Amino acid sequence: MPPKPHRVLLDRVSGYADEAAAYMRRRKIARRPFARLYYANGRAAEADIDSDAGVALFAAADRLVLVAGNARRRRT
Amino acid sequence: MADAATATPTDGSAAAALAFLTEMSPDLRGAAILDGEGAVLAASGEDAAAWGEAARALLAAADLADPEPAEQVHVGSESGEVFALRHEGLVAVAVTERFALASLMLFDMRQALRDLAQPRREDGEEGGGGV
Helix, strand or coil, X not given: CCXXXXXXXXXXXXXXXXXXXXXXHHHHHHCCCEEEEECCCCCEEECCCCXXXXXXXXXXXXXXXXXXXXXXXXXX | CCCCCCCCCCHHHHHHHHHHHHHHCCCEEEEEEECCCCCEEEECXXXXXXXXXXXXXXXXXXXXXXXXXXCEEEEEECCEEEEEEEECCEEEEEEECCCCCXXXXXXXXXXXXXXXXXXXXXXXXCCCCCC
16 A cells, blocks of 8 residues: 555655754764855965964954853853 | 044944844854954944954954955854954954854845945945955
8 A cells, every 4th residue: 555645745854854964963073173265256265274374263263252152141 | 444433334333233143143152343444343242352352363364364355254163153254344253153054144244244334335435444
């Protein structure tokens, strides 16, 4: 006996959701820190994490995260 | 852009733009808006000076990477994501949770700066950017 049509649809949607969840899990585990720069002419570049600019970018970003954390603590 | 600080946007309109950004972005932890000189027009929390200092450091670091000034900066780390955008002589800096949607965040930031810069455009002010 073939499955009811709505079951097929539900199974398909569940399958997509499972795949998306797995993708997000992999992304969360596998993603490394990055620093991307975009320019007015549409050019984009990724700063090397070990370069002077990369180190300075991550240091400045960490300071901003700290400041934002403090701002949020004060807000709540 | 020598007179960016004295031209509109006022602190009030910058605060409104910041409120817009905060409302539009559920992942946002905090943000600041700076003028072309690097002076803070509005910032989350009470420590505007800390925002200004950190934002200027980020933009300086971005400009270290290339002779051309970066228009957008996106840094992702374990502790969160940082966005910076230069638009029409203004700068928006935002800190979000990890995995915030970058395109949406930058769209909202651009929209906030565009709205903020509009009165200045209508007044015929120049929109250069120093920071």
